Amino acid sequence: MAENVTELPKSIQGEQQQDTGYVRASDEDVDLYVDRVSDEVLACRERGRHLFPTIRQAGIHFTEVDDDGLFVRRLTCTCCELAVKVEKWEGRRRGGRTRFQRVASSLEYREGPDGQVYLSPTGRGRMTPRQIGDSVASKALAGQSLAALRKAAKGQDGTTRRRAKKAPAEPAAVDAG
Structure with missing residues (x-):
């Protein structure tokens, strides 16, 4: 049952x-x-992406050719240095010139020298x-009271913001000439 x-x-x-x-x-x-x-890893994680050099910055150098005949290019993140972008490129002859096209891209992560991942x-x-x-x-804000943070955000005496709201707007000067 x-x-x-x-x-x-x-x-x-x-x-x-x-x-x-x-x-x-x-x-x-x-x-x-x-x-x-590390702070570098936190920067990439908080940003939500890695900083890889552009082709103009790093040039374009291929490290290998894969089994499909595609050129492989590897770039290391300039911030955390733990992420490696692996790009696969295809080269074709068209007319009198060679054109390259990126056909795939993936990320690999490596371990840092101190074991950091x-x-x-x-x-x-x-x-x-x-x-x-x-x-x-x-x-970063650990140990600070919410009241102290509010007071600091409003200004030392807490009236800065209120004064700015109550002050009448001055008319814009008009040049009659």
Whole structure:
């Protein structure tokens, strides 16, 4: 006899995660990650992308030819130095000139000299740039009271903003000549 097990309805986010396999990392996991990586890695994570040199900056040099006859170009992120962009290029002769076209691009991550890695530990969920930024900001403001931050944001005596609102706008000077 089969057991009747009723499944609870899932939230919209739960349904999306079931379909995509996307699970968001917890704030605690993000904080632990932020504590152990370098400022350069945090810059790339908070920005949500790596800084790779352009062709004009680095030139275009191929490191190998793959099994399909495509030229392979590798670029290292100039910020974190842990991400390597692997581009595959195809060269064709058209008329009297050769044209190159990038046909594929992927990212590889390597381990830093001190064992540092860019990616978060597996099984912890995906860390978004917003979560990284939130964690960095929370750590930078740790120990400060919300009241003190509000007071500092409003000005020393808290009236700067109010005075600016009450001051009448001066009419613009018109040159009659």
